[in-house]
Amino acid sequence: MDSRRIELQLRAIIVTYRIEHRRRDSVTMEGFRERARMLLDSLEDEMTAHPHMRTALNDTRREIERPDSSSRSDDEAATLDGPVSSRPKPAG
Amino acid sequence: MAKSSQTSQHILVVNDTEEILDLFRDILEGMGHRMTAWSYSPDDLAKVTEIQPDLVILDLMIGPTELQGWALLQKMRMSRSTEEIPVIVCTAATSWVREQEGWLAANAVKVVLKPFKVAHLEHAVEQALDLPEVTASPELVEGDDRTPSEKPIPPLDPGGPGTSTGKAH
Numbered sequence: 001m002d003s004r005r006i007e008l009q010l011r012a013i014i015v016t017y018r019i020e021h022r023r024r025d026s027v028t029m030e031g032f033r034e035r036a037r038m039l040l041d042s043l044e045d046e047m048t049a050h051p052h053m054r055t056a057l058n059d060t061r062r063e064i065e066r067p068d069s070s071s072r073s074d075d076e077a078a079t080l081d082g083p084v085s086s087r088p089k090p091a092g
Numbered sequence: 093m094a095k096s097s098q099t100s101q102h103i104l105v106v107n108d109t110e111e112i113l114d115l116f117r118d119i120l121e122g123m124g125h126r127m128t129a130w131s132y133s134p135d136d137l138a139k140v141t142e143i144q145p146d147l148v149i150l151d152l153m154i155g156p157t158e159l160q161g162w163a164l165l166q167k168m169r170m171s172r173s174t175e176e177i178p179v180i181v182c183t184a185a186t187s188w189v190r191e192q193e194g195w196l197a198a199n200a201v202k203v204v205l206k207p208f209k210v211a212h213l214e215h216a217v218e219q220a221l222d223l224p225e226v227t228a229s230p231e232l233v234e235g236d237d238r239t240p241s242e243k244p245i246p247p248l249d250p251g252g253p254g255t256s257t258g259k260a261h
Contacts, residue, residue, distance in 0.1 A: 005210070007211050008118060008119065008210055009209065010124075011118075012115055012117060012119075012151065012207065012208060012209075012210050012213075013207045015111045015112060015115050016112070016184065016206040017210070018208045019109050019111065020184045022208065023101060024184070025258070028184075028187075031186055032153075032184055032206070032207065035205065035206075035207055036207045039207055039209055054106070
């Protein structure tokens, strides 16, 4: 898996997480988190070949594991969003 | 698996979130396909037939009532002009999927659960388009290998399974 692929996978996790987090209750989100953890764990093996992706992986994991009541900070958004982050977030 | 050698296909993605549409565009165009993005679920099926997609990927929860994706899916399967178009539902509503799995299987609707592995989505797309390249394992792809049942189409119930996940808005 190349870096672009890892980045795309992390984006797929974090983008869907943020949207569902806005929409769903904590019970439903726990199942979502469980699947996200599995996907993130599956990327761990790739970190040996791509150590520069470690921060992005850790940041993604941290956001997924954060309690539902808190929200992410702007600096994390800048780290995690990549090219999409510059685009305005849609309402709803 | 990202680039494949098959013919480029036209894929319609219906989702009310811009970030998701951007994500799908990167994935699908990375596979060599052409994507049309709709941030709304059309009331008129003619809009779907007009653009003649080879595949439709939609979320079930779209729009103010959050059931417009489900409504579109039902309408597509009830209309002769759209009933043969392959559909992939990409959703986080696992309980809904379980409750509707008979209908989904009977109507040849594939399901990719969020959060998804990119390779699994690609696999589902290739399968739905009946294209040869298949390299991903299908653990998170549901509804494709099941024996079709004869269950009737369930009613569209705003208070039913589509809202059972307790969404916040």
